Amino acid sequence: xxxxxxxxxxxxxxxxxxxxxxxxxxxxxxxxxxxxxxxxxxxxxxxxxxxxxxxxxxxxxxxxxxxxxxxxxxxxxxxxxxxxxxxxxxxxxxxxxxxxxxxxxxxxxxxxxxxxxxxx
Amino acid sequence: xxxxxxxxxxxxxxxxxxxxxxxxxxxxxxxxxxxxxxxxxxxxxxxxxxxxxxxxxxxxxxxxxxxxxxxxxxxxxxxxxxxxxxxxxxxxxxxxxxxxxxxxxxxxxxx
Numbered sequence: 001x002x003x004x005x006x007x008x009x010x011x012x013x014x015x016x017x018x019x020x021x022x023x024x025x026x027x028x029x030x031x032x033x034x035x036x037x038x039x040x041x042x043x044x045x046x047x048x049x050x051x052x053x054x055x056x057x058x059x060x061x062x063x064x065x066x067x068x069x070x071x072x073x074x075x076x077x078x079x080x081x082x083x084x085x086x087x088x089x090x091x092x093x094x095x096x097x098x099x100x101x102x103x104x105x106x107x108x109x110x111x112x113x114x115x116x117x118x119x120x
Numbered sequence: 121x122x123x124x125x126x127x128x129x130x131x132x133x134x135x136x137x138x139x140x141x142x143x144x145x146x147x148x149x150x151x152x153x154x155x156x157x158x159x160x161x162x163x164x165x166x167x168x169x170x171x172x173x174x175x176x177x178x179x180x181x182x183x184x185x186x187x188x189x190x191x192x193x194x195x196x197x198x199x200x201x202x203x204x205x206x207x208x209x210x211x212x213x214x215x216x217x218x219x220x221x222x223x224x225x226x227x228x229x230x231x
Contacts, residue, residue, distance in 0.1 A: 016145065046122055046225050047158075047166065047209055047225075049220035049221070050145075052220075062219055064216060096165055104171065105154065106143075106156035107156075107166075107211075108168050108171070108177070110166055111165065112166070
């Protein structure tokens with residue numbers, strides 16, 4: 001059974017760096033073809049893809065946020081970490097991690113999401 | 121403004137058929153990338169509903185179907201039920217942006 005769960009702070013101050021962790025089970029990110037991604041959803045708004053990390057440690061970022069994002073993995077712990085620098089109120093959103101289907105271009109399993117509010 | 125364009129809302133009576141359109145461009149659908157659909161019930165994470173244009177994951181009722189033609193795609197729900205009230209998002213990959221892209225979402229209301 002594949003599960004993913006996001007963890008991290010619920011509240012972040014403006015200009016701070018956000019660090020989120022996705023802990024997953026039911027698959028190994030060390031297995032060839034496995035990929036995991038981060039997606040966010042601002043309140044009442046659409047989904048926005050943020051970043052992706054692959055089994056071979058290849059990393060890809062949203063063009064609009066590339067300079068602020070870093071994604072990394074610890075396959076031994078079944079965890080992926082996303083950091084986003086210089087947080088602002090517009091970054092208030094629910095952040096999801098999701099698995100990308102092996103060989104596909106879609107997200108077959110999602111975490112429950114974590115709401116992060118940026119406010120002083 | 122989303123790369124993929126969806127109507128903000130559609131509605132139908134129980135038992136009716138509704139369709140949700142998703143308009144793309146030559147850099148996503150037109151470039152050969154497939155469309156995928158997600159259902160998001162209130163307060164929950166999106167759930168994969170249709171993948172690779174017209175495939176249903178295990179457990180998704182056959183009341184849901186998808187199609188894609190050229191730079192447009194659509195999701196159809198037949199035999200509309202109260203539990204289908206949700207937001208629906210289309211998704212693809214855009215080669216000019218090198219980004220995975222979503223539609224703005226469509227809220228389905230069962231009258």
